[in-house]
Each structure stands twice: as C-alpha cells, then as structure tokens.
Amino acid sequence: GAGVSQTPSNKVTEKGKYVELRCDPISGHTALYWYRQSLGQGPEFLIYFQGTGAADDSGLPNDRFFAVRPEGSVSTLKIQRTERGDSAVYLCASSQGQGLHGYTFGSGTRLTVV
Amino acid sequence: AQSVAQPEDQVNVAEGNPLTVKCTYSVSGNPYLFWYVQYPNRGLQFLLKYITGDNLVKGSYGFEAEFNKSQTSFHLKKPSALVSDSALYFCAVRDGAGANNLFFGTGTRLTVIP
Numbered sequence: 001g002a003g004v005s006q007t008p009s010n011k012v013t014e015k016g017k018y019v020e021l022r023c024d025p026i027s028g029h030t031a032l033y034w035y036r037q038s039l040g041q042g043p044e045f046l047i048y049f050q051g052t053g054a055a056d057d058s059g060l061p062n063d064r065f066f067a068v069r070p071e072g073s074v075s076t077l078k079i080q081r082t083e084r085g086d087s088a089v090y091l092c093a094s095s096q097g098q099g100l101h102g103y104t105f106g107s108g109t110r111l112t113v114v
Numbered sequence: 115a116q117s118v119a120q121p122e123d124q125v126n127v128a129e130g131n132p133l134t135v136k137c138t139y140s141v142s143g144n145p146y147l148f149w150y151v152q153y154p155n156r157g158l159q160f161l162l163k164y165i166t167g168d169n170l171v172k173g174s175y176g177f178e179a180e181f182n183k184s185q186t187s188f189h190l191k192k193p194s195a196l197v198s199d200s201a202l203y204f205c206a207v208r209d210g211a212g213a214n215n216l217f218f219g220t221g222t223r224l225t226v227i228p
Binding site for chain 1: 118120146148150156157158159160163165204208213214215216217218219220221
C-alpha cells in the first residue's frame with residue numbers, strides 16, 4: 001500500500017479482555033516496528049521484526065504482550081488480560097532494510113481500557 | 115544503550131522569527147538521527163535525517179538540523195517560523211552499529227504565535 005495502515009483506529013475494551021491490533025506495512029518493507037505512546041510522552045519501543053522473526057522484543061513490558069508477523073508482511077500486536085495502564089496509542093512503523101531511508105509510521109490505534 | 119534528551123517541553127516563538135528545538139543524544143556507535151513532527155490526532159511525520167555526510171541536513175517544510183558530534187547534539191532549526199509549524203516535535207536516534215529500532219525523546223511542543 002501507499003502508507004502504513006493500522007486498524008482499528010480506536011479500540012475501547014474492558015479491563016481483563018483480550019485485544020488484537022493490526023498493522024499493514026508499506027509493501028516491500030522488510031522491517032516492522034511497534035511503539036506505544038502514552039499521553040504527553042514520546043513513542044516507546046516495544047518490538048521490531050526483520051522479516052517474519054522478532055529481531056528485538058526487549059521493549060515488551062510483560063508477557064501479556066505478544067506480536068506476530070507470520071508471512072513477513074502484516075503484523076498483529078496481541079494484548080492479553082488488558083489493564084487500564086495499557087491505555088495508549090499504539091504506533092506501527094515500517095522501513096526498508098536497516099531504515100537508512102527513514103521509517104514510515106501509521107496513524108496509530110488508540111486503545112482505551114475501561 | 116542509546117538515549118535522547120529534549121530539554122525543553124515547550125518552545126514559543128513569534129511568527130517570522132527563527133526557531134530552534136534542541137536535541138542531544140547518546141549512543142555507543144555512530145548515531146543515525148531523525149526528527150519527526152506530530153500534529154493532533156495524526157501519526158508521526160518524517161522531517162529529516164542524518165546518517166552520514168554533511169553536518170547540515172535539510173528536510174521538509176523548510177526545516178534543517180545540524181549534527182554536532184563534539185556536543186552530541188542535533189538541533190532542529192527553521193529561519194522563519196509559520197503558525198502552521200505549531201506541533202509536537204520528536205528527536206530520535208538509533209545506533210548505527212546496533213539494532214534498527216529508533217529511540218525517541220519526550221518531545222517538544224512548538225507554538226508559533228501570530
């Protein structure tokens with residue numbers, strides 16, 4: 001596609017529920033990144049994929065968070081047993097290779113846990 | 115480990131005046147440096163990057179930034195501010211010898227006063 005697409009744009013869920021957030025990167029971009037942005041903060045790194053494998057998942061806050069990219073294109077961020085503290089905007093970005101030509105971000109999914 | 119500092123939460127400047135948004139960084143290897151802008155309810159938009167070469171980098175919308183290795187800084191500048199430049203600005207760094215993921219500062223809110 002022309003840009004990075006994230007769905008849904010908004011998600012409201014109840015505490016304790018499971019949610020999935022989807023990211024469709026720019027076609028041909030091998031690297032995909034997930035970030036979380038809380039109100040008034042900069043984006044915080046969560047996980048980075050190169051192809052199908054997670055090259056660095058050191059930013060995932062705990063084992064309730066998991067992400068997959070089974071075919072090296074679309075990625076899904078999964079959050080189990082959601083907590084109110086998980087409320088944030090979840091951003092996805094993609095890049096060619098090592099990102100020397102820049103990283104393109106999607107518009108994000110605003111997750112609200114009530 | 116890499117990190118970014120944006121020492122000013124808020125910068126106010128009169129329309130037509132020059133603007134500077136400050137950024138300092140820390141990486142163990144060669145730095146790859148980026149500036150992004152975020153408008154309300156929008157994703158991050160790429161402004162410019164420094165990978166190698168000339169220390170003065172020119173980017174979108176008339177913005178430029180100067181890489182200063184001795185001061186580990188990458189300040190964003192524009193000769194004449196526009197009201198439409200009012201937004202949230204983020205500096206980001208990645209270690210050229212490390213993983214591809216970007217690390218962001220906490221952001222600086224720029225307000226251009228008519």
